[in-house]
Amino acid sequence: MATKFPDAPKIGMVSLGCPKNLVDSERILTKLRSDGYQMSADYAGADVVLVNTCGFLDSAKEESLEAIGEAMAENGRVIVTGCMGDEADLIRAKFPQVLAVTGAHQYEQVVNAVHDASPPVPNAFVDLVPEGGLKLTPRHYSYLKISEGCNHRCSFCIIPSIRGDLVSRRIDAVLREAEKLVQAGTKELLVISQDTSAYGVDTRHDPRQWKGREVRAHMTDLARELGQLRTAEGVAPWVRLHYVYPYPHVDQVIPLMADGLLTPYLDIPFQHAAPSVLKAMKRPANEAKVLDRIHKWRAICPDITIRSTFVVGFPGETEADFQYLLDWLDEAQLDRVGAFRFEPVEGAPANALPNPVPEAVKEERYQRIMEKTAAISAAKLQAKIGRVLPVIIDEVGEPDEEDGSIGATARSQADAPEIDGNVFLRDVGEGRKAGDMFDVVIEDADEHDLYGAPVQD
Ligand code: SF4
Numbered sequence: 534m535a536t537k538f539p540d541a542p543k544i545g546m547v548s549l550g551c552p553k554n555l556v557d558s559e560r561i562l563t564k565l566r567s568d569g570y571q572m573s574a575d576y577a578g579a580d581v582v583l584v585n586t587c588g589f590l591d592s593a594k595e596e597s598l599e600a601i602g603e604a605m606a607e608n609g610r611v612i613v614t615g616c617m618g619d620e621a622d623l624i625r626a627k628f629p630q631v632l633a634v635t636g637a638h639q640y641e642q643v644v645n646a647v648h649d650a651s652p653p654v655p656n657a658f659v660d661l662v663p664e665g666g667l668k669l670t671p672r673h674y675s676y677l678k679i680s681e682g683c684n685h686r687c688s689f690c691i692i693p694s695i696r697g698d699l700v701s702r703r704i705d706a707v708l709r710e711a712e713k714l715v716q717a718g719t720k721e722l723l724v725i726s727q728d729t730s731a732y733g734v735d736t737r738h739d740p741r742q743w744k745g746r747e748v749r750a751h752m753t754d755l756a757r758e759l760g761q762l763r764t765a766e767g768v769a770p771w772v773r774l775h776y777v778y779p780y781p782h783v784d785q786v787i788p789l790m791a792d793g794l795l796t797p798y799l800d801i802p803f804q805h806a807a808p809s810v811l812k813a814m815k816r817p818a819n820e821a822k823v824l825d826r827i828h829k830w831r832a833i834c835p836d837i838t839i840r841s842t843f844v845v846g847f848p849g850e851t852e853a854d855f856q857y858l859l860d861w862l863d864e865a866q867l868d869r870v871g872a873f874r875f876e877p878v879e880g881a882p883a884n885a886l887p888n889p890v891p892e893a894v895k896e897e898r899y900q901r902i903m904e905k906t907a908a909i910s911a912a913k914l915q916a917k918i919g920r921v922l923p924v925i926i927d928e929v930g931e932p933d934e935e936d937g938s939i940g941a942t943a944r945s946q947a948d949a950p951e952i953d954g955n956v957f958l959r960d961v962g963e964g965r966k967a968g969d970m971f972d973v974v975i976e977d978a979d980e981h982d983l984y985g986a987p988v989q990d
Pocket residue numbers: 683684685686687690691692693727728817
């Protein structure tokens with residue numbers, strides 16, 4: 534039976550006022566989209582309407598109040614944000630039924646209010662952000678969405694039919710958002726989209742001015758510019774690329790990793806390795822030389838972490854195809870691997886393919902791929918024992934009841950939040966907080982995680 538696709542809540546947005554307000558609206562929508570919300574073009578289709586107000590002049594206030602009144606009349610479930618949100622009493626006196634009022638630049642509050650009014654529906658088949666990420670991401674890492682939709686038509690995927698073809702955001706808007714995030718304390722940017730390497734293909738890599746230079750809507754330009762951002766304290770944030778397909782120009786970002794401009798990490802959803810399965814899946818950038826390229830990338834940037842996901846039991850996958858995948862993994866030595874058993878999703882063309890793989894065979898293949906990739910991961914992590922690595926703290930623990938020592942959960946550059954492993958730290962000392970970055974010495978490892986302690990000065 535095909536898995537039914539849950540309906541995502543829809544958000545309507547009315548944005549008033551100056552260009553700055555528009556940027557705020559865009560940021561709020563980007564966050565909501567990455568939380569799985571869809572946009573509604575009209576009041577009627579929206580589960581919640583956001584009115585981003587302007588309160589600069591009396592005429593603007595009047596216009597804002599009119600817009601709130603219209604949204605109340607047409608929909609009735611309204612959240613007010615923006616400059617006029619600072620006059621919550623006035624708004625509430627006039628419209629007691631508004632669901633929430635938040636002020637200008639209060640992104641987290643407004644996103645929280647939307648979550649309360651219409652909770653997001655996690656959907657493993659289309660969400661770019663892992664389920665845990667549906668909570669507001671802590672301030673020290675942020676998802677940066679660069680485009681919507683996808684031009685490919687992978688046979689197991691329903692995203693293009695739901696989200697449409699690729700629509701890339703303007704590069705200057707993306708960079709402005711990233712800059713604001715970094716200024717607000719983000720230490721790690723996670724670049725997401727359905728197909729990050731295709732960024733700008735739809736806009737012919739539309740060039741824009743940014744800091745006095747021309748930058749194109751292109752993954753390489755984006756990566757180079759993001760790598761130059763600095764926090765208020767002058768710290769270079771980590772910049773991680775997700776959902777990269779191995780088009781030829783991916784080769785251009787590897788030197789940026791080697792130069793420290795970009796976190797040496799690539800998330801490439803290969804899904805399979807056997808040519809016949811990839812063909813049936815209609816995967817993009819499906820080419821035979823990928824193994825050679827992985828070897829070349831490692832020669833340029835030996836510390837690169839390659840993460841991928843694979844599907845086992847795709848219709849028509851033979852034992853020989855599966856064995857091909859296992860052999861390929863032996864050769865590719867990927868650092869991080871997630872595996873899934875093929876599952877038909879309602880509306881996906883792959884459901885109609887011949888020769889479905891029996892559940893028991895899927896399960897057996899799943900166990901075999903998990904065993905293989907866990908062994909590769911364990912060996913790779915063992916090799917890190919004794920090394921000094923930079924980490925970022927996600928969470929600091931409570932002092933130990935007996936000796937007062939404090940531990941922390943951190944990640945190295947090889948670990949994307951919520952999907953990869955952790956570096957568990959002992960004795961981090963007092964005063965450390967989430968988002969702190971420093972060097973640690975790795976003392977131990979298991980299949981997925983590392984253990985260590987801060988380097989003593
Ligand atoms: S590349 Fe394929 S799997 Fe990814 S969103 Fe596009 S169609 Fe779906």
